[in-house]
Amino acid sequence: MSKVKKAFFCAVCGVQSPKWIGKCPSCGEWNSYHEEILKKETGGGYSQKKDAKKAVPIGEVSTSSVVRIQTGIAEFDNVLGGGIVPGSVILLGGEPGIGKSTLLLQAAIRNKAIKSLYITGEENEQQIKMRAERIGIVSDSCFILHEVALDAILESVKLVEPDLLIIDSIQTVYSSDLDSPPGTVSQVRESAASLQRFAKESGVPVVLIGHITKEGVIAGPKLLEHMVDTVLQFEGDRNHVYRILRSVKNRFGSTSEIGIFEMLSAGLREVSNPSEILVTNREEPVSGVACGVMVEGQRPFVIEIQALVSSAVYGTPQRSSTGFDQRRLNMLLAVLEKRCGFRLSAKDVFLNISGGLRVDDPALDLAVVSSILSSSEDFPLNSHDCFAAEVGLTGEIRPVTRIEQRINEAVKLGYERIFISRYNTKGIDETKVGIQIEKAGRIEDVFHRLFG
Secondary structure, three states, rough: OOOOOEEEEEEOOOOOOOOOOEEEEOOOOOEEEEEEEEEOOOHHHHHHOOOOOOOOHHOOOOOOOOOOEEOHHHHHHHHHOOOOOOOOEEEEEOOOOOOHHHHHHHHHHOOOOOEEEEEEEEOHHHHHHHHHEEEEOOOEEEEEOOEEEEEHHHHHHHHHHOOEEEOOOOOHHHHHOOOOOOOOOOHHHHHHHHHHHHHHHHHHOEEEEOEEOOOEEOOOOOOOHHHOOEEEEEEOOOOOOOOEEEEEEOOOOOOOOEEEEEEOOOHHHHEOOOOHHOOOOOOOOOOOOOEEEEEOOOOOEEEEEEEEEEEEOOOOOOOOEEEEOOHHHHHHHHHHHOOOOOOOEEEEEEEHHHHHHOOHHHHHHHHHHHHHHHHHHHOOOOOOOEEEEOOOOEEEEEOOOOOOHHHHHHHOOOOOOEEEOOOOOOOOOOOOOOOEEEEEEEEHHHHHHHHH
8 A cells, every 4th residue: 555645735725744733834824734644656756757848039939829719708808818728728707696607617618619628526418408408509619528537538538629627616626646536735736737727738727716715815735826817706696696807816907907797697698888787767856866987908988876865864974885995985984074074974874886787997986075065955966967087185176097988988978077186188179079078176166066
């Protein structure tokens, strides 16, 4: 019998230790070491000698033959920078039930010109077929297989010879070289390393689905995110229909792009113009509603902000926000109280971002402040007004980036007036923009123009 070796691994960063340690010396986490059983085989693993490859000058390396693979989902391809790069490894993470498997199944079967292999360790072939029929797309160019053994997966890839390989999920894959169960640090690291070597040697791109922990980070060692080329995060509230695909890391494109999807009974639908969906068309004006122009990645869109200000019934005023940073809301309320003289300390303030989105663009500050003042005064704002400016601690209206794109988005949606900082008008020809630009220096200026 081969000798069994035990080791301890950090669940956060994956550092190995021969004994248990209370605090990881690498990442500083406490109580993160877990014992795993390893079986080291003689002559195997990385100890095998291989012939050295000859290094070539970087100028002689040709990239003209690299053609990105189009999945047929425009939002997905845009987040990746124009498509999937051959030989790349992509890691997709997200909460349970958010739609990760549905998104990648649609990517596998949408473009019938590419041959894809969908490996699942969580469902069988019949369940995958039922989901494909529910989506309404069935393609003979998509192959599906239920398998969790790494050796069997690589053998199946050799038989099918796909153009795209999808693994759902990396936590279910295990290598027979290790005695530890699937999902442990060593298994995830070894499986991901083997799939990465396969992708680089064969040129077949590999997409991995990764589970996340209760803290919201991808489960497994942090080394997993360093090994892959692209890390995507699929976000959204399961109680709402909208999902956002963000690029956290991308070696072949920008990390500022996002893709927006709508979850329907027939799968995920691309939302090419989210502004028309995130803004509600009301028949009568309502107080506490303001529209702000935000930018996510390279895409500007208008979002509706709702505020409710009422007298504190239970003594201590409540401050609550959904989709907006709670600390920034408290800061804006303090600015209104201290710098502008609005008495809000004895009132409850509730803030909500429509569509279940989470935003962090400081250009929404003025829209948040306007919605709060509208609800406090119980005076509806003009539905043809929108806002794009940051609010400083002294009560001044500060400029924001990409103001031309924000103005053009407001014009495209039919808004008649936009409030911006008076220091943000450089390079803007007000006679050609097609919208009335209201320039303001302080919150008081905006208040007088809105409420008279």
